[in-house]
Amino acid sequence: MPDVGIYSKGKVTLPDLFRKLRQDIGENVGAIGCFVGVVRGLSGEGERVKFLRYQSSEDAVKKLEQIAADIEKRPNIRRVMIHHIVDQVAPGEDAIYVLVAGHRRDDVFKALPELMNRVKAEVPIWKKEVTERREYWIHEFAGKK
Amino acid sequence: MPDVGIYSKGKVTLPDLFRKLRQDIGENVGAIGCFVGVVRGLSGEGERVKFLRYQSSEDAVKKLEQIAADIEKRPNIRRVMIHHIVDQVAPGEDAIYVLVAGHRRDDVFKALPELMNRVKAEVPIWKKEVTERREYWIHEFAGKK
Amino acid sequence: MGITVKFFANFREAVGQERVEVAAVRDVAALLDELVRQFGERMVDQLYELGSKKLRETVNVLVNGRGINLLSGLDTKLKDGDVVAIFPPVSGGTS
């Protein structure tokens, strides 16, 4: 079963996720890959970012589950975890953790970017970027602002 | 400066490496990727593995440094860490940690497999696989046993 | 019971509420007219391209979880109990 979640800040930590991941992955896992999405201090236009404010719909967890399950059902993947912070998140703070455990590294390296691409394209989560000069909702797939 | 090392078991942990990585990567890191190589309990031929025994030459650290520095000098990569356990390592235990911090996830996802491929092909580290029935030095690039 | 409309991101801000209940309307076009009537210029700006009644490409409208682009667009019929969601493109994760 994939393990996903949406949290406010401070409710989830990477070491805890690693511990949980390793509990029941069995003896045939040779590769664990992990991705941490961190809020950057500079916007795409080079403005100083004060924080991002995330918002999600109540369907977001279901969608995360679906994406994780799709990848986890591959024969060489043992476990997928996707955990997203939905809160006000400052530069240097983490917004998303993705972990994949698999038999060999190739399978894991292939899964990680796929998972992130699907999270960004499919999960009903939005973010507002608040810089020193302005604030706007980011429409990632509608051409750059 | 890249951060690399070769350790006996118990001398390095992933949470410590993450902490170290995050100390001085600045405000422009949006992506941290990590790979953990774990010893599998089944050999390529499906035999039960008792342990792997790693051995390295004194040039191994220098080579790790060189590989890490090559990737770290890319404009969108801020930090590369490669830490290898050289010891007797049992199934489920970690043998290698690779961490990459960069501006965007694409750069990080590209760097991780490159780093692992170079480590496996270039660094003077060898491993002996000890299964329930036999033991042999693994010649990864000389055709499968 | 009417129609429940949920707003996200810029739409939620324009409206100042997470959701509203609207008395039954015939179709999505009529629903958007009703939202403009209730919320005025702020809603017009978020929904339509400048000076037109062409829905912005970035506006997603779901009826009971299905995008109207897969239904009948603005002509998609609505009935009592339907749930409509209005939101911009999603943007989870980080940059």
Next chain:
Amino acid sequence: MGITVKFFANFREAVGQERVEVAAVRDVAALLDELVRQFGERMVDQLYELGSKKLRETVNVLVNGRGINLLSGLDTKLKDGDVVAIFPPVSGGTS
């Protein structure tokens, strides 16, 4: 001072030592002969293809850090103070 020979992996096991000092020899071929003389069949098995004096493809020989394939192969000259390393293909990381 002679020549220092370092062994890794299967070669280290065949020899039972991490390194040996060998009196000066003319070239790599002569060094390998000397190692076979000292360590016998175990060394022959590790170095050569079965029943021949063709070096196994998996055997790496470095002279002062440079592969003999980039020098003059088995004819690579050796002199006092040289360091030779003999090892199989590297295999760091996990499977």
